Amino acid sequence: MTVDQLKKKNFFMPDATRGAVRNLTTKQLEETGTEAIVTNTLHLLIHPGPDVVSELGGIKEMMGWKGLVLTDSGGFQVFSLIHSGKWRGKVHHDGATFQSPKEGNTYELTPESTIDIQMKIGSDVMVTLDDCRDSEITREEAEESVKRTIEWAKRGKEHFEKEYGGTAKTGKLLTCVVQGAKYLDLREKCANELVKIGFDGYNFGGYVVDKNGDLVLDEMKAVIENIPKDTIRYAMGVGKPEDIIAANKLGYNLFDTVLVTRNARHGTLYTSQGEIKVGNSSMALDKSPVDPSCGCECCTNYTRAYIHHMFKAGEATAQTLATIHNLTYYQTLIKKLNSSLIEEKY
Ligand SMILES: [Zn+2]
Structure with a gap:
């Protein structure tokens, strides 16, 4: 590039x-x-x-x-x-x-x-x-x-x-x-x-x-x-x-x-259905991925319940996976903006 x-x-x-x-x-x-x-x-x-x-x-x-x-x-x-x-x-x-x-x-x-x-x-x-x-x-x-x-x-x-x-x-x-x-x-x-x-x-x-x-x-x-x-x-x-x-x-x-990575570290995750707080107790038994429409490493391999557990346990991997997800969410948004730009052009 x-x-x-x-x-x-x-x-x-x-x-x-x-x-x-x-x-x-x-x-x-x-x-x-x-x-x-x-x-x-x-x-x-x-x-x-x-x-x-x-x-x-x-x-x-x-x-x-x-x-x-x-x-x-x-x-x-x-x-x-x-x-x-x-x-x-x-x-x-x-x-x-x-x-x-x-x-x-x-x-x-x-x-x-x-x-x-x-x-x-x-x-x-x-x-x-x-x-x-x-x-x-x-x-x-x-x-x-x-x-x-x-x-x-x-x-x-x-x-x-x-x-x-x-x-x-x-x-x-x-x-x-x-x-x-x-x-x-x-x-x-x-x-x-x-x-x-x-x-x-x-x-x-x-x-x-x-x-x-x-x-x-x-x-x-x-x-x-x-x-x-x-x-x-x-x-x-x-x-x-x-x-x-x-x-x-x-x-x-x-x-x-700084919001995208800072929020991830605090368990606030962006999804196609709005923001979720993965540390909330409502996530403890949630077997769905953070965002079903996301193809990142976090969403394709793990459940909200597992990420919730790792945040509660203080495992550093929770922050890594949350950051991967939030950034992927943002980059997907940018890709969409780029493709609509192309549509407008042609
Ligand atoms: Zn994801």
Whole structure:
């Protein structure tokens, strides 16, 4: 599969935060139908460090992963950890300076350094640094965030081209993030300015759901209507199955959420008949598979009662099978979206 496919088809990327999707081997991950994953730049920066990843041949070589890898910029996590006071650090006009609480080391995240880190990690798709803020910000703050986001994206692209020869030389794609919070004209402006600079993809940044947990569809629309169709249109952090379908209808084609694997670890499983909680006592004698219409390893070999028992017994295999199932459910949904896309086309 080539990296350009990411501009054409729909993809769901599970989070391989530290270079592994929790509880799964790379082979099990492949068997869920997963073709692309997202890894976390901040976590890999702190441990084992980009130089170690690079020395070991890059993240794909380390994992034995043949699919595609997207790395985030690390900004979202660093900024929210600093803003919430959990980590010591400062956000400034050049990015962020921060300390990891465990080791106490000081790091600099700038528009240029995030590209260097992602290059060492060895992903296929990189993301430029953006100035992400809290969900409730004033117009003035949103204006500043948009201004910085555009400046940082430009610097990131220039650095990628000057230092590495850009896409032509590396074969890697560079995407940026569209900010602007709830101010639709700022969302539009940010998208338009970024399109002028030119990227392989435009990611919807900031908070994708409001206080009630509903998708911010008007903001998402303001962005998607101002970016080219033949690019990566990544709805970062989306989301629940129904939210993926809604965002896909608007035109977004790339999705990720921690929910799918986190829910699996807590025994919340997606099925064609809705969500089930496999730890509930009603499952104790249920001899049906988790989802009769699913062909995954969990559903073709085991009953709900057995998975229920293993969750109660604290067997790690329960989490593995639950993760295999939930991911397969998501990838099946994506396949359906891809086939309806083909039907529409022809
Ligand atoms: Zn299944």
